[in-house]
Amino acid sequence: MRKFFLFYFLILTQVIFSATYIPKNTKEEKILESYKERQLVLGLKNAEFDNMLIDGESLNTIIEEMLRDYLKLNIKVVMHDWSNLYSCYNNKDVDIIGAMNQSEDRKEKWVFSLPLYDDFVYIASSSKDKFDPNNVKSLEGESIYVTKGSIYKDSLIKFLESKNLTVNIIEVDDSYRMKDEIYLTSKYNITGWESKVKVGYVSDTSISLRKDLKDLSLIINNALLERYQTKIRMYLEKRENYLFKNNFLNYLTESEKNYLKKLSVINIGLAESRPLNYYSQSLNRYIGVAPFLLEKIAKKLDLKLRIIKPKNDNWEILYEKLLNREIKVLPYLATKKNENIVFTNTIYEPILYRISNFDKTNLKVGVVKGSVEDYFGNEVYGDVDIRVYNDEESLEEALNSREVSTILLFDINKIDTSKFKVDELLRVPIALAVNKEDVILRDILNKFISNSLTLEKIIEDADVIKKQEAFNKYQKFQVTNRILYILLTISGLFGIALIYKILSNYKLTRELKKDLITGVPNRMEFLNFISKKKNLKGYAISMDIDNFKEINDKYGQVTGDYILKSVGQCLKRIFENQDIFRVSGDEFDVFVQEEFIIERLNSLKVELKALRLAYQLELSIGYYKKNIDEELEDAFKYAHMAMEEAKKVNETYYVEATEELLKRKRREYSIKSLLRNKNLSGLYAVYQPKFNIKTKKVIGGESLARWSDDKLGFISPAEFIPIAENINLIHLVDYKIADETIKFIKDLKENNLVDDDFKLSFNLSMKTLERSDVVRKIKEFLEKNNVSGKWLELEITESIFSTNLKTTLLKIDELKKLGLSLAMDDFTAGHSTVSLLPLLPLEVVKFDKGILDAIGTKDNLVASNIYSALIGLVKDLNVTIVAEGIETEAQLLFLDSSNVKVGQGYIFSKPITKDEFKKKL
Template identity: 60%
Template sequence: MLKVFILCFLLTQILLAASYIPKNIKEEKILESYRDTQLVLGLKATDFDNTIIDNQSLNTIVEDLFKNYLRLNIRVVKGSWDELLSMYSKKEIDILGSITQSEERKENSVFSLPLYDDSIYLATSNIEKYNLKDLKSLKEQDIFVTKDSIYTGYLKKFLRGNDIKVNIIEVEDSFLEKDGIFLTSKYNVVGWENTIKIGYLPDISIGLQKKLNDLTAIVNNALLEKYQGDIAKYLEKQSNVIYKNKFLKSLTQEERRYLENLSQITIALEPNNTLSYYSKDMKKFIGVIPFFIERFSKRTGINFKIVNDRNNNWNNIYNDFLEKKIRVVPLPENKEWSEDIIFTEPIYNPTLYKVSSFFSHNTKIGVVKGSIEESFVQEYYLKDDILFYKDYDELENSLNSYTINAAFLFDINKMDTSKFKVDEFMKIPISLGLYKSDEILKEIINKGIKNGLSIRRIEEEADIVKKQEAFNEYQRFQLTNKILYLLLAISLMFGMISIYKMLLNHKITKELKKDLITSLPNRVEFLNFIDEKKELKGYAIVVDINNFKEINDKYGQSSGDDILRIVADKLKRIFINQNIYRVSGDEFYIFSEEEFLIERLEELKKEMHSLKLSYQVDLSIGFYKNINKDLETAFKYGYMAMEDVKKKNNFYYIEATEDLIKKKEREYSIKSLLRNKNLKGLYGVYQPKFNMKSKEIIGAEVLARWNDESLGFISPGEFIAIAEEINLIHLIDYKIANEGIKFISILKKNNLIDENFRMSFNLSMKSLERDDVVSVIKTLLKENRVSGDYMEIEITESIFSTNLKTTLEKINELKKMNISLSMDDFTAGHSTVSLLPILPLDVVKFDKGILDAIGTKGDLVASNIYMALIGLIKDLNLKIVSEGIETKLQLEFLEKANVDIGQGYIFSKPIEDLNFIKKLTEKNTGS
């Protein structure tokens, strides 16, 4: 008993320890070695770092980490950033409390894990003197920057990209120049109105001299255990304090007195809606509206209390509000509400969706009874046409059975929308509804709303929590399944013993050679057949059912089994007395010794017509007339032909001709090279990009070419499509990116390019989906000692088919390396324009499709379209590259249209590196 008590006591001491517990003997020795020496910690003497909130500042948190948690012998030095950086460069300071990571600083420093992220802004406190919302107003203005700050490089890139010239003035602390335009961190201008975002910064970390490298892992452990959380909480408190002070300053004397005497405000929330719902796991209301109310309370001091029962429906909540049992209710403005209600400014604008059946043509509209959606449906549709349902499952079933034509709901994730047509019906502004007597309270709340809350961030948080809840539910489901699987495994074990005994029976063994669904001979019998009848001559036919997986997913496995039986019966009837096998899920192999094959295939095509109409099911058939090959090879060639059919539209069957076999074998060889990562013959060529005015080379695009020892030249049209098909396109993208980065390194070393030169390379959709894409590009830049300023990534509208949120996160990580982003093939696809406001683009590259019409009958239309698109892109302050320039007429048109950069055969075709250097040298020497 005493041992148990001692063990519990020791564990409690460890858990509650106020100082760091070394993870091993090595860490203990490292800490002891540093405790014998005094280390100097540099901390910035700025308001941002020194402001005390709840007895803490950023500086005190970092100081506490080293002094109290790691118990090191620390001397603190405070000063301006310029002073600290100078001392750190002279090695008079050992540790910097916060520093922005950069490649240059890595040469002399090691960095901890990130403390927080940051962005750079241009700002001014003098909102009358400057208009930062108009970029053109920046021209020729004075901009103050902190001396030796890495922010300046990002500012120059921003100005260069927007073709703006300013006077950059270096000062000791740019924030002291806040009456003018100054460059600073987002944390210095929280709540400011007159700001413009320049871009993201690399992570802010603790910087240590390289001699302290072995201490870094211990500092990281301390951050993970305690201090990253402390810093995040502090920054949130700091943000709340700033907003609260701004909010209180905006109030009149009457409003301040009212707020001081204001007691708790009761508010009711809908318990089962996408905007707010009750979480059984968290035992509270969550969603966009509850999170807004929570954040709003912290930033204004207005105390809200949620009072409704979690089982209340919307009608009950609204009636309680009318009876003044509740003081505030989130409401969309609607003429149906009582005249005694007044509304605040909108706090959220969710979309009301109309989910319609593809087949029903009646006028009935469905909605969940007691939901907030109900009031809008009643406003826009006749009462006789509205049907009410108790929940969303019942509503979906009614759509499936065509009882109603459409349903209305805010959260389309509540239904399987793949089976329906989804339209955005309208944006619904949600406000807070109050009584008429609460006019002063309404004005106070409006001022709090205007002080600024990022509803997008609140949406993201609500979405994350919702997904976490779904994951927790899934975990519980998985646990239940594991128990069931265990019981099933035990049952199967006993069942297998019985089956083993049954297999001793010859009759059962024979039955196992048949496919259980179609009663056709199965794969085992097929393998026996081609082994025993190797030299048999005739037709080897491979039949594949198109869209079979989708049929199983959409209609269920039993429907899939029915289709297999129907297809098998048709094959048996048409290929009577021939060898027919079901060799896999949706594939049948047939060997026929009889002639008239085409007539039989045409008959089969007619037979499949009804199945095609009912289930959108069709067949892809390949065949090979075997004269001198063994049966295994004959079926291999038939399979090749079947694969080719699946890639072609409006084809039903194809014969494996010699040309097709050669093409497919070449395709298999390319796939083999890719799968074995044998890319020796893959190399980059460079197509110059020219300044349209000066005709000087200002960049290049590195393009992939492949010359293999055995296959010869492989065109990009061949290998890129194949690489995408087998999900290995990233091998090509990464290698060509490496080629381009290496070439930039060579050009820089030989002083052949300046800082405005850009080398672009392509990243496909599938490469962008990979988790390693950011680290690979980062490593390539680091290994070749090339700054991201020289690089440009080209993407296409196919980015829409990715998980756009995670893809944008990766793009933003790449942008943090100063890499430019270009939209390739602009105007080639219908979705491209909608991407422009979403993506952090620097360049738009016009597809040659419209340009090709210049000089033809469609010249006027093409010119007008091109000019309109140029105007659109120029208004967005993006650079334009026109590719595919081939004629003098096209060149003259683009020069008049004020296009920035040109690329095409009129300037140069893609050329190898030595020829590119020669062309670059000729341009530089003027020869």
């Protein structure tokens, strides 16, 4: 019997603390078994961030442990720098990538796990003299190192455009190795650094899998929830503390370092007060900005915190203890001066509210005894009767009974404010108070505050702790499951087996199912919903808050969370008893099984009117009517396509995913895919001749991009050029056409088909002209084909004036040194002015066809006067005028009489192939 219980205990211990994953149902068990029989290639980044060992663990080792040891998969690990790893993944030599940023184009090709961590992108340097972080203009003309193939580069380009900066972007295998220079990096690499500038937020980092491993991704999600999200978060925290301490010590003087060495424990004073902190019974700890800040300080500097709490939460008692040096630090009012107290910099400024009951005859003010509000009541209302109460409930009761006319509170969430007038009285500066004998500690704390944390970061940490609290409950549930598993293994009782089956199939705890900010089900629940609720009929709706990131940046994270919460509440009211999910930062998906979809969407617009007026907030909504035999996943994909279409047109609030729209969007995605995969085999140049208007002789030509694909057929430039510009790949088109143009002019010259004055022109978009490699690429094409630049003409548009003109002109000068002429295309079509033209070294100005179209019509007189005026305005620039879009004899006669010598248009020739062009010569 004794041996039996020992055996039982050993088995029980092994399962409860098992290092292997227990499938939740038979289906999961079969999926795992099938994958254990095949080898999967796991790709890991060979980078400093992923390989840094802290307490024997790195991000790479944790991910490998989860897949190999916890899930027991047959894993082969390959390790490369990011660009090579990404290439292997594209070529299907790798099945799983351990850590990859999510993006819309990547989601089209792969599936992603739950997030491992979020991230912000920074321009940074470990050296203090490389640039001034307080002046982004100091980055102008500098070299910034970026990891090849990194999604961070897109954030950098957007940042540079918004700041009108031009830099030299240099791509390397691992940008962290260039940390002594200026480089682009993650927030996790620069803890405590001074030289850093925030570029922007990037999408979550997750484990990425090939699409055929989708069923495995759901099991990986369970493993992350059970154990490894927490493990990764703890690793990143330890890593951050390690880097911070190493960097932070560099900022301290020798006396400050010595003070820290002797300081092992910090006594701090805390009491229940909402603007500073409050005690959480469930977490058994103090919650709030002040305790979180102090905890961070202690954790990062390897110190212990000892919290001293006074009786009845009286702050005056704590203040006396600070004066007597019984405590080291007290979060307190920076305005409360005392010659024996020194304060750190302000850590935050909560709002003190004045709540009144409209009784002007009874000017009495109520406060909670010994609170911060008590102090400010005497400061602000010194000549008024101040009444003190033991707690907030008594305070509100006094206001209701008109015992007082006004009360002062920081936290008004517990008060029914609908019955009273609420005013913001003032913002109260809160700092850390230190005895003057510990002024060195004050200086250390100031350096910590200025070099590490902000209020937004502390709020973010509080949110993480809430999630962790929910996860802890879930872990207790998992332990219960494992105990029941042992019981049914030993006893074999059918009843217990049935109970275990019910419990083991039980979903995640309520906290984990819901989004903490909005209270609606989260992305995990959405994935469960679309995988299990197949046979539904109704409407899939996808909606997105336009420019939410800009709103968040402008008004702050607290306001951003308020907006998300408000939108979530509106959705719950409008779509009552329907399925609502927050699937990403600012995106919500809804499934409605009833009709009247348009009425609901219009009601939502009305409900959000106040937010729209206050924050210029708009929603873009797409919806798709799902039939019962269609997949839910497809329905939401179509709704998302329609939502993207709604974003393009500001006047459109919602768009239905019709068959016509879906056909167009699929075509658009196919074009994007061709561009992203650099599959440009169908892209080619056609050539439109330029004629001498008097002699009708061909004197030049312009190359234009055309595209024909085996599957898509002919793709109009009006289709692919905006798409290429939108996804920042227009340079691929421009460079290919430039290369073909250079090859063609070489052919014409070598066969003596044209004279020395003949030139072929090609176009460069402004996005291409802004690239750091544009001069090098054009020079490379010329040298490769042994062609002189004097035979070529570069056409640009008026949008050049919206670029950083200084740096753009430098590139144009370099191109002109190669011999190229410069032409302004589509003049009068954009926003430039004639006064800006002298800034450009132009040889040619091409007039847009818009005005010429009216020649020979009822508006002939007005059009001819405008055209003649334009000719007069540019004639002093000593440039050749080229008329575009000539289609009629009337237009030709007008141009001839106006002494315009060069033209092109359908009256002479449409764009034609190389062979047809040769026949025209």
